[in-house]
Amino acid sequence: MRWSEQGQRSRTALDSQLSLRGLVARHTEFAALRTLHEVMTVNEWTALQVDIEDHSVIDTLTLADGQRWHLGADNELDAINDELFEIVGNCPRSLFTYRNGEYWADLDDIRAAITGTFRAQLPSTWTAPPI
Numbered sequence: 140m141r142w143s144e145q146g147q148r149s150r151t152a153l154d155s156q157l158s159l160r161g162l163v164a165r166h167t168e169f170a171a172l173r174t175l176h177e178v179m180t181v182n183e184w185t186a187l188q189v190d191i192e193d194h195s196v197i198d199t200l201t202l203a204d205g206q207r208w209h210l211g212a213d214n215e216l217d218a219i220n221d222e223l224f225e226i227v228g229n230c231p232r233s234l235f236t237y238r239n240g241e242y243w244a245d246l247d248d249i250r251a252a253i254t255g256t257f258r259a260q261l262p263s264t265w266t267a268p269p270i
Contacts (some may be wrong), residue, residue: 169253171229176249178223186245187227189235194242195228196220201245 142150179187188199197220200208208214234252235242 167229168231171226172231172234172249172253174226175223175230176246176253178226179246179249186243188241188243189227191240191242193228194230194232194235195224197223197227198241 179185183203184200185203186201187197190196190198196210197216198210200216200219202208208216210216210220230244230249231252234244234248236244236248
């Protein structure tokens, strides 16, 4: 295949933009994971179950005492979803494990995803700091 000079410049520009888009996506996922981990830790939430379609709305939230809040019940989950919609929606879908017909993630899953994402961004000679 042959490329004109203009075509080659366009191809190079597109390659650069695609690389940049991938980098931004990875950094966005990493920031979302760190933010979700922090808010769950501070509020003493241990796990969450997200909607099956787009993985951005929390349907069930498990508290440290084992109590579960369900979307639509008389609790704070509607307000929490208003605040966390963008955060949860920007976490990688691979974070959520399919269990008994539902997608769940707990603090250990989030911590492992953070560590994995961080390590993927570092040279192999570096080690990730503890969370």
